[in-house]
Amino acid sequence: MGNNEAGLWNTFMETGEIPVQVDPIIKRSWERCRKYEVNHHKVEKNELLSPARLRETIQENRQLVEVATPIMEDLFMCLRGLGFMVILADARGYLLKCFTDDDFSSHARKVMLCEGANWSERFKGTNAIGTSLAENQPVTVFATEHYVRENHILACAAVPIKGPGGKTLGTLDVTGESGKGSDRVFCMVKMAAQNIEREMRLLDIQTRFNLNRAKYEGLMELMREGAVMIDEDGIVREMNQSACKILGLKKEECLGENIEELFNLNNLWVIESATSHTRELTVSTKNGSTLVNTRTKRIYGPDGSPQGMVAIVNPEDKSASEVTGKKSGRGLPERGNVVRYTFDQIIGQSKYLQQVISICKRVAKNDSTVLLQGETGTGKEMLAQAIHQESSRRNGPFVAVNCAAIPPELVESELFGYEEGAFTGARKGGKPGKFELADKGTIFLDEIGDMPLQAQVSLLRALQEKQFFRVGGQESKTVDARVIVATHRNLAQMVEEGAFRQDLYFRLNVVNIFIPPLRARKDDIPLLVNAFLDKYRAKVGRPELKLLPETLEILQGYSWPGNIRELENVIEGLVNVVEGEEITPRDLPENIRNRQKEKAAAAKTGTLQELEKEAIKKAIVDCGGSISAAAARLNIGRSTIYRKIREYNIDIKALIG
Ligand SMILES: Nc1ncnc2c1ncn2[C@@H]1O[C@H](COP(=O)(O)OP(=O)(O)OP(=O)(O)O)[C@@H](O)[C@H]1O
Structure with a gap:
């Protein structure tokens, strides 16, 4: 001091x-x-x-x-x-x-x-x-x-x-x-x-984070509807018990998994900026397939960057099983997939499509194997279902298998089933394969061109001998199933290149139906546009919404690499996003609006394949290497873009440096 x-x-x-x-x-x-x-x-x-x-x-x-x-x-x-x-x-x-x-x-x-x-x-x-x-x-x-x-x-x-x-x-x-x-x-x-x-x-x-989490988990659990939340990579981050019930899976089986792989889905990311989006989806899990109605909403971070998506899921009430007249307790067929389409629902007056329909109607009367070839989204599965519905098997199951979506090592057990103890993780009591499930009905093998060679051998044997063994099984099984296969690939060319077995090709190529791409039947576009407009206007309650003739003209001029699926997605997106009463050319996604440029590019590069390859490369570069975002920009599914990347040998690393 x-x-x-x-x-x-x-x-x-x-x-x-x-x-x-x-x-x-x-x-x-x-x-x-x-x-x-x-x-x-x-x-x-x-x-x-x-x-x-x-x-x-x-x-x-x-x-x-x-x-x-x-x-x-x-x-x-x-x-x-x-x-x-x-x-x-x-x-x-x-x-x-x-x-x-x-x-x-x-x-x-x-x-x-x-x-x-x-x-x-x-x-x-x-x-x-x-x-x-x-x-x-x-x-x-x-x-x-x-x-x-x-x-x-x-x-x-x-x-x-x-x-x-x-x-x-x-x-x-x-x-x-x-x-x-x-x-x-x-x-x-x-x-x-x-x-x-x-x-x-x-x-x-x-504390606030935990509280918010508890709040939204509480809210999610209170909801009768199923709710699923995924991040930008499609990984499931949250889901409620109702969603588990509707989708037939446990929460722990879904969290951390990719939704597209989990439910065998495509094209989830079709709309980049839509506030919400409504659609029907068939979700396939290891426990079977279910048709659901979904409402999705993109979620954005504070900086405006997309952070994922929330999906509200409801079981589809007007199930197509009403069409088949065959119902289980839940309104779905007891086995197999929901069959939604008959020939009446296939839209299109073009000469090409009418020819296809008339051949399909004819083959529906017999049991021959049918090979449907056509680009993605051209309606191959729709036609397969319509054939089944027109056939005498219409009261039997329709079992669809996407061969490209099954890991190669599981293709055989998926198709032919397995016995208990056949491999580690095999279910107690074994499991029937898709062929057994399709007994007295139709089995639809989609993306057959992507089937591994080993599985092709077993398939050929089953088709020829009309019997097969479950994996790990001693007893042969015989089933009565009509086989319809489909692919977007050129099987004949694959045979030449040694990528597809010639004997199987001959076995499948009994009735070979080629479904032309949408750009080859432009006169169907206005009909399809109107039908999809009606469907989605009614769904979102906007009957006043009109599409201007100049907009339709651009839609007719576009090349539609994703075909009808892409067209439907675009119309659905427009109905959801456009604010006024008219859909003008300016409302169209950029890739469609720029068709003039595209035409010029096509003239320069020659073939549509080259054009498609260039479009994919550009989208990947524009999206900084994000394949999901590139697929969304192109309005195609993630599995489609991956397939095309492989097909065109696109080196992603080289593209984004
Ligand atoms: N002619 C049509 N009329 C009405 N809708 C159609 C028509 N063709 C296809 N679609 C619709 O387009 C979508 C894609 O059809 P589908 O799944 O049958 O195509 P796909 O050729 O099997 O495609 P992928 O090869 O990608 O599996 C479906 O929603 C289907 O309802």
Whole structure:
């Protein structure tokens, strides 16, 4: 305590005048203490909590104490042996936690610096704890700067601790014998207080995050509808119990899995900017297929970047099983897939399509194997279903298998089933394959061109001998199933290249039907556009929405690499997105609007395949290498884009450097 400072305190006490040399913070505090009529010679009344009240007060400030304690311990370790005390007080000035150096404990006792004591200015006059809380800022109080003489033996520094919302929760203080305080100690207190604040913020974020999570999990569970949340890579991040029930899977089987692989889906990302999107989907899981109605909504982060999608899933009520007249308890056929299409639902008046339909109707009358060839989205599965519906097997199952979606090592067990113990993970009691499930009905082998060669051998044997063995089985099985296969590939060329077995090709090529791409039957486009407009206008309740003739003209000029599926998706997107009453050319997706450029490019590059390859390359580059985004931009499914990448030998790494 310097004489000078002592002189300032004496002057104030004797004259009531505060000398100008007194630090403004201390000056304001002295004025407050005078107003509170604090006795400046000694503390008249110490306020001390009972042990029970102290425990309650600590409980009320539990989070602050829990976060601060380890940081205070560290600070105390740094100051150990130097005669200091590290103190945490609450916002009212009650000391909640103290770490005291042995050398200082007798001083502390003298002035009642202990847990439970109140060090606000009203009780103790000017001091770092009370004054930092009153001023709401870091404060040092040395020796005679203390208002009460008995505290002149102290030097202290305190820094208020603010909670995440900015409210002062308490103060962190270091007190020593007068003459001990230094700037370095003050700095250390400030840093420790900042650490406490940072930890409190993190804890708050964590708590709010957990709360939000619990809130939305609670909401999701309350919903009768199924809800699934996926991230931008299509990974399932959340789903509710209703969704599990509808989709026939357990939550733990889905979380962390890719939705397209899980449910054998395509084209989930067709709309980049739509606020919401409604569609019917057939979801196929290891437990079978279900037709569902989905409403999806893209979700965006604070910076506007897409973060994933939420899907609301409902079982489809007007199931196509009504068409077949065959229902199980849930309104779905007992085995096999939902059959939705008959020839009546196939839209198109073009000569080509009419020829295709008339051949299909004829072959429906007999049991011959049918090979449907055509680009993706041309309606191969639709025709296969229509053939089944027109045939005498219409009351039997229709079992669709996407050969490209099954891992090569599982193709045989999927098609022919397996016996218990056939391999690790094999189900108890074994499992029937798709052929067995298709007994008395039709089996539709889609993407047959993607079937692994090994499986081709087994398929050929089954077709020739009309019997097969389950994997790991000894007993041969005979089934009565009509076989329809489809591919977007040129099988004859694949045979030439050795990629497809010639004997199987001959076996399948009994009735070979080629479905022309949409660009080869442009006269069907207006009919299809109108039909899809009707469907989606009704769905979203916008009967007034019209498509301008100039928009239709552009749609007719586009090459539709994704064919009818792409056209349907585009119309659905427009109905959902367009705000006014008219769909103008400007509303069309960029790739369609730029058909002039496309035409020019086609003229330059020659074939449509080359054009398609270039379009895929450009989309991948434009989307920074994200295949999902590129597929969405091109309005094609992810499996389609991957297939085309393989087909055209596109080197993604080379593209994006
Ligand atoms: N002529 C048509 N009239 C009405 N809708 C059609 C027609 N052709 C196809 N579609 C619709 O287009 C979509 C794609 O048809 P489908 O799945 O049968 O094509 P695909 O050739 O089997 O495709 P992929 O090879 O990609 O499996 C379906 O939603 C189907 O309803």
